[in-house]
Amino acid sequence: MHPTFATEVSDRRVRWLSPEAFISLLGPLTVAGGVIWAILQPWRLTLLHPLHQGFWWLVVEPPLLVVGAGIFFAFVVARPLLADLEASRAAAR
C-alpha cells in the first residue's frame, strides 16, 4: 500500500467525525434530547395544559430547559466557534 494512502486511511479511521461536524451536531442533538423527553413525558410540558398549574410548574419545564441549552449552544457558541475553527484551518494551510 502506498504510504500516503495508508496515512489517509488511518486518519479517516481515527477522525470518523470531524471537529466541525461534532460542534455542529452538539446543539441539535441536545435539542433533540429535549424534544424526545417532551414526547416521552408530555405532562412535564405544562405549556400544553396550563390551566390549574402552579407558578413554578409553568416557569420551569425541564424538557424546554434542555432545548433552550441546545439552542443557546448552537447559536451563541457553535456558530462563532465553527468560524474560528475554519479560520485557523485556513491559516494553517
Next chain:
Amino acid sequence: MQPHAEFVHWLFATGILLVGMCLLAEAVVGREVWQQRPWRRYLWPGIAFTMGVLLWPVMALYTNSAIHMYAHGAWAQVLMLAGGAELGLVRGRLHSRWWRLTWPLAFAVTGTAFLVHEQNAWWFARSAFLHHLLGWTFLLGALVPLALVWRPQSAVLRGMFALTIVAISVMLYTDRDVAPVFGHLSPLAGTPHR
C-alpha cells in the same frame, strides 16, 4: 411561592449542561481555537462561578435541615473557588497550574457532601439513589481534573472531564422530590407526584 427542590435541581442541571457542552467543544477544537474570542474564554468558568454564587440563596432559603445548609454552603464555596480560579487563569492574573487543583477539590468536597448529607439507603427513593450516585460520581470523577493538573493538554482527559459534567447534569434532571427508583420506593418517603 418557594419552588420545590426538584425545580432548583433542574435549573442547576441546565447550567451544568451548558458548562459540560462548552468543555466538550473546547476538548474537541483545542484550547487555542476555543480561546480565540475573549468572551468565550470566560464563558464556562463564568457560568460555574455564577452557579456558585446562586448556591448561596439556595443555602439560605432551603433551611429544612442543618446538614442541607452545610452541604449547599460547601458547594457554593468550592464552586466559586474553582470557577474564580479558572477565571483568574484564563484572564492571566493567575499563573500557577496548582490553581487547577481547585477542581478536584470542588469535586471531592461536593461528592463527600452528597454522601454525608443523604441519610437514607440507595433504594429509599429516587432522590436518595441520586444522592449516592452523584456522590460517588463526584468522588471518582475527581481523579479526572486531578490528572488534568499534570496533563492539561490531554484531549482524552478533557473529554472525560466534560462527559462527567454532562452525566452529572443528566442525573440532576432525573431528580424528583418523591418518586420511585427502578420500582423501589419506601412507604416512608411519602406520596409520589408527577
